[in-house]
Amino acid sequence: MCMNSHSKKAGLLSVIFMGLGQLYNRQYIKGGFFALIELGYIIFLAPYTVNSIRGLVTLGSTPQKMVKGRIIQGDHSIFLMVFGIISLIVLFMFIVFYIINVRDAMRVGKNRDNGLDSNSVIISLRNLSEKGFPYILLTPAVVFTLFLTVVPLTFGVMIAFTNYSSPNHLPPRSLVDWVGFQNFINLFKLPSLGKTFAGVALWTISWAILSTLSTFLVGLVFAVIINANKIALKKFWRSIFILPWAVPGFISILVMRNMFNGQFGPINKYLTAIGMAPVPWLAEPMWARITCLLVNLWLGFPYYMAMMSGVLTGIPRDLYEAASIEGASAFQKFRKITLPLVLFATAPLVINGFAYNFNNFTLIYLLTSGNPTNNEYFYAGNTDILLSWLYKLTLEQNQFHMAAVVSIIVFVFIASISAFNYMNTKSFREEDMVQ
């Protein structure tokens, strides 16, 4: 291997210091640019990076102290963690730049080996703006996603491996430590936690299935009825049924919360008026769950009805005519033509609906707040779904470590469902055939 080739020399120089290889290739402006990046990083960011990564590993060592009645601030473990993550990301971006720099030096060097000239700044810039255009377009989205999603989520995952919780490990008063997989073990081993998790998870899944199925079926029934040719006033019915979907969800849920109010709500008032016993809509565990499903049905069936009406109008009429000629009965036509086509078209919507209801925090929290409370549960009520339990653990009880563990489990579950769903869509499978 001779060291004479421009490619290797330029590459090696760029490994030693960013931009050196470019200078060697007589691309002074580009080289200067790369060198400035490395200088900037070393001078301004490197000391900070080292410190914050150390902080991320130790999570702080000096707790807050009281000296002569005055508070001396100690380390804030959570801040250390967040800034550690950000520093890691910045370091990662720097490394990416470094690799780009080395590869660029080698590529230009190779061109020179082949007897070509190094590009001038203007040509390089033009190349960059054409080839790099998609990257430039993506930059804002990447920055937003990094800071508002990736950093927070990494943080959330890390919390699951610490003891960040009230009352003993709450900064700035005290420090937080890494505890490994202890929280995961506790979730299944500690009786109160394990019971809550199992109970809440079971209800969450049944809730997601029942609420999706009920809205889907009722939506289907009404779509078929309204689209049937002997039904008059189609437009009238459709516009009325769409109303529950159109009113802002949080308002209708709050309204329902009051309608189902056991003492003062109008529903129980009517029931008493016609001589029936009032129903504990929100007070009894079983009834509260039924109320959730009923309210969700009210809110959700118009969506499926509207979607399926769209599908039904799209089914070619000659299919039905052909079936009639063959002597198919109305019910056979429904089962063999309508149903399969509707199911086929709406299957992804149903899976999405399941994932949506699984995480339908708004409905549960605004309608019942997870109540009635269950004394055997760890800060959870009978109608709490995993997400509303998470909310309580985080914002009301400061049990951040357990909340993080539960959210990881929720995430794995939901992410696999939605990834499965998207990968099964034709648009994704044909993704690279668009050309």
Place this chain on the structure above:
Amino acid sequence: MKTSDTQGQAGIAANADGTGIAPDAGSNVSPAPKRKKHIDIRGRIVRFFIYILLAVTAVTSIYPILWIVMSSLNPGNALYSSTLIPKRLTLVHYSELFIKRDFGLWYMNTLKIAVLTMLLSVVLVIITAYALSQFRFKGRRFSLMTMLILQAFPNFMSMIAIYLLLLQLNLLDSHYGLVLVYAGGAIPGGAWLVKGYFDGIPRSIPEAAKIDGASSATIFRKIMMPMSTPILTFVALSNFIAPWMDFIMARLVLRSAAKKTLAIGLYEMVSGRMNTEFTMFAAGAVMVAVPITVLFVFLQRFMIQGLAEGASKT
């Protein structure tokens, strides 16, 4: 719901031959002329029950809405005193909203957040979707998968960290902080949607323009943007509506009374047990629901169209 289901089944059986919207109903009955009379009687009974079902459902759909409107016009204050047909109507609760509460301020706050969120997220979503749809570059598939997975994370997981980040950036209790959070959250889902739409535009059009010497930026501005007005309207409106409904993030980010949004204000009015301000809440709810519902009905056309197209691709 048991009864409605069985009735619905009967309805399907009797009417499925018309599901494809067949205006000339007569042709459906023709294959069996001898049984025509019998079918008609049975069909009439079935239709009678179907109309009853439709009417009951219509009442159920309208009742809560009617009830809240009437409650807002009720003279009393509390939940127990509000009736569907009040003895006299009053608008006093609407004026109370502005006198006793800062309803006007909440409204302006929400409007400001909604407009800014809409603008920012539309810009971010469009350029992201455009890059992902029209270019083939390294890391594209990876970006698509990442976006898909990221939107599956429960947002509470990020709440603590977002709170700390905003605290450090001095954006806590600021509307701009909230706008950033909303817009950031709108990117993954929105970009997927718009990308699908861009994919549907025949590639020959931008390619022809490229041959004629148009730059990527020109193609974007002069061809892609005008051709995708419907989907852009959809993204804009849905991001405009979201801040009116959300109260979780708003509650996390906004701390002081002066920064409150409508959703927080309304929730606080009825979260108590006795609901002694129920009629005032009703008035506020009506004032929020009316403009949003109108927007939504307008939006719904795009939504059904878009989702139907998405569904037909599967």
